[in-house]
Amino acid sequence: MSRIVIIGGGPGGYEAALVAAQLDADVTLVEADGPGGACVLTDCVPSKTFIASSEVMTGYRHNDRFGIRSGGVEATVDAVAVNERVKKLALAQSADIQDKLVKVGVDVVRGRARLGEDTLGHTHQVLIEPEGAGAYAVDASTVLLATGATPRVLPSAQPDGERILDWRQVYDLTELPSHLIVIGSGVTGAEFASAYLAMGVNVTLVSSRERVMPHEDADAAMAIERVFRERGMTILSKARADSVVNTGDGVLVTLADGRTVIGSHALMAVGAIPNTASLGLREYGVDVADGGYVTVDRVSRTNVPGIYAAGDCTGVLPLASVAAMQGRIAVWHAMGEAVAPLRLRTVSANVFTDPELATVGLSQNDVDAGKVPARQVMLPLTGNARAKMADLRDGFVKLFCRPATGQIVGGVVVAPKASELILPITMAIENNLTVDQLAHTITIYPSLSGSIAEAARQLMQHELQ
Structure with missing residues (x-):
């Protein structure tokens, strides 16, 4: 049976652990803060929960233009209640992850770990320091480093937790x-x-x-x-x-x-800095790039056979979705499963501002710099019927396609819930669809997604000219 030790319980770690357990590996997951790691407990999940509360306030403040009157009563924010909800949901998500891991047989250790002595053979020594217990060593055939990152601190602006x-x-x-x-x-x-x-x-x-x-x-x-x-x-x-x-x-x-x-x-x-300083990487011979990021290839391998890395500690792309896929790919590769290397061109990203900003594939900078030839169209949402109904005055859909074939290679959406609207563009890129195919797809009327098909139709028209 393969023995896999995963250091770090964020998306890169716990998703890898679930895959490894499904493949009948003996899996130990070491995490200092709790299942889900910083992503679930202090970063991504809490921030998006906090943002959800702000969205409620945004809707409340702009009710008048829809003919809804609040009777002169102004909404207020209870900071304690908002933050209690944030923490409660984070802990609940962490508990759900813990249950999943335990259910499939993963040994979850609350504590820290680092690489041990470099020994001969096909195993790697990992020193585990459980919280409140004595340290011990484990020999693993595969080690996955998924330790994430920590907020960068300026010497002249030290966070104090108060102001x-x-x-x-x-x-x-x-x-x-x-x-x-x-x-x-x-x-x-x-x-x-x-x-x-x-x-x-x-x-x-x-x-x-x-x-x-x-x-x-x-x-x-x-x-x-x-x-x-x-x-x-x-x-x-x-x-x-x-x-x-x-x-x-x-x-x-x-x-x-x-x-x-x-x-x-x-x-x-x-910004953030990777949590790699205390892992014993350089002593073990693992390549570490400037800034402390672990160097990996597209299947998450480091330069040391049997040692992989995933997530923010690699500096590849600081997204939970990318970390999770890096972790899965690492386990599949380590256990001899068929695996496709990570493809960043099909990774969609979202900024959870109001409105949201979502992107995937080719960027405007790539086109402007002449790196990749492409045609493009930018369609404001002001002409979209559903946007008018919702009084959306800001936002647009932008599509990029190959000049000759019309193959969709990139997209940008600025709109409420752009994180949801970017999916059809992502799927189009993943499956090598053309603007013709997207243009011939029937969309619901009225809908914001209708602007994506309309943008494709405009690119198709350009193609025909």
Whole structure:
């Protein structure tokens, strides 16, 4: 029987454990925080639950334009209740994962682990340190590293859990900030800025780049930034935070150009660093890239046979869905199953702002840089009947296709629930569909998804000209 040790219980780890158990391996999963890891307990699941509460506030505030009157009663946010719900759902999800793992026979160990001594043979020694018990060693035929990442900390802006916060500490607040300064305008910063703004908080977003979410589609990022500004968010572009100080009753943020910003709280969203420093990787001979990321190939192998890695500790793409697939691929490959290498071109991603931003496949930057020839169309949602009914004034669908064949190679959606609308485009790319095939697909009328088929029809018309 194969002995597999998985270090880290996030999506990359627990999904791999489930697959390994189904293939009759002897599986040990070591996780310090609990099944689901940081993704479930402090990161992805809590943040999206928090955002769900903000969406309720957004709908409440804009009822008047639908002819719904609230009787002059203003909705308020109970921060304690919101955060209790966040934590409760996270723990419930973790418990569900624990039940699944135990049911299929995975040995779940609460604690930490690292690679042991490099010994001869076809096994790898793993040193396991259970919480509250003595350490012991296990010899495994396969080791999967899935230890995730931790919020990056600036020396001049140390989170204290009171006024200066990282994104794992916001759920301990007993009241909403009166003025939240968000440092960092990437995906995490933009999501929290959007959510707190919807809850009625005065938000200042500090962006070191020209626009928010600089690594996302430019048209999409600018559309969302426009919404932010229209709703009252202050965005400081080309501004870099030099320091953040807790003044006792607030925070003082000093920018690189000498300007200062005063708020009640600061949220640090300046990236993450991989949790690989204490795994004994270099001593064992595992290649580690700059920044501490574990180097892997498309089937999750490191340079050491029998040692694999998955998820945020690899730096491949910081998405729970990618981590889970990397973990599954690692186990399938290790156990001799047929496996297709990871294909990032078919991976869809979503930013949970309001509206959402979803992307898949070829990007606008790829086209503009001439890396890949493509035709494109961008269709605003303002002409969509369902969007008019819902009074959606922002958003669009963008499609990319091959110039000669019309094969769909990329897409962008900015809309409420773009995370759901991106699926048909993802499926089209995965299955090599053309704009003709998508254009001939009958969609429900009225529906937002109808704009995806309409965009395909417009590309088909261009093809015929």
